[in-house]
Amino acid sequence: MQLADGRGVQFALDNEGHVVRFDPETAERTALGDSLEDWAQDPDVRGARAFATRWQDRHGALAHDQRLIPLSFFTLGGTYEDDNLAVKEAAQCMRIRGPLAQTLYSLPDGATFEMSSTPPPSDPELLSHHELEVFADYSTLLIQDDDARLGEPEPAWFEALAADWINTAPGLVGIGAGRPFDVPVTVAVRRTPPPDDDVQLQQADHVTQASLALPSGRLLISMQDFGDELPRIRLTPGTYAVRVYSNGLHTMSEDGLDGEDCYHVVLWPTDEDHPAKVLRRYPEPLPGG
Structure with missing residues (x-):
């Protein structure tokens, strides 16, 4: 089972039934609860509900296959302000963030790395x-x-x-x-x-x-x-x-x-x-x- 909030953060159940949060920019997993019921006790998981409500009130609801993606990645200092967010198809958001997660996954804090730009959508290969x-x-x-x-x-x-x-x-x-x-x-x-x-x-x-x-x-x-x-x-x-x-x-x-x-x-x-x-x-x- 896997869910995602409007910012593209993934939530899933691991093999032991624990709820985990998957960050698409760093590939880090964070445990959120021992069960789906525990996780559901928080009606505003990590501020996701408040964030989604604010965006919807200002810009309208996202389609089921859409997510918000930062123009400047959150991990690299990007903010949650509206002018740093764009609406894109969910799978494309993961393709955009994937190279960043691959780069950051095994690097120590403060390391230098080469950033990947977004693959043009006209070239899916x-x-x-x-x-x-x-x-x-x-x-x-x-x-x-x-x-x-x-x-x-x-x-x-x-x-x-x-x-x-x-x-x-x-x-x-x-x-x-x-x-x-x-x-x-x-x-x-x-x-x-x-x-x-x-x-x-x-x-x-x-x-x-x-x-x-x-x-x-x-x-x-x-x-x-x-x-x-x-x-x-x-x-x-x-x-x-x-x-x-x-x-x-x-x-x-x-x-x-x-x-x-x-x-x-x-x-x-x-x-x-x-x-x-x-x-x-x-x-x-x-x-x-």
């Missing part, structure tokens, strides 16, 4: 979307499992990376970048591969693809930097295909220090082995070499 600024040391980046380490590969490993902007080692995928500075990187995690008529594939300057084993369930994008302050993206442990769309390469300055290059990384779970390869090659010499 998109699980989460992340926007990063990543330091591309030596014009390269590593997309890797948090526990993987590159070590000291042979010079040929970096030569292949420079030539194709793609190479792999256990637990990581190396990609090229146009500048040895902070570069914008967006990460999209999908349930399924990009569609066959992948418009981004046709429009990007350079596109590469490879497989990545992610046993830790923590994705890190950096260049041999593992500081606690760097954001980790939480994913279900497993193997993923990684496709990288490089754009804006034609904007690079002659000295390779300025440009509007950007990088879009798409991951989806796979059972197949995807060897490192170029799907679309930049027609000119790749910058940053």
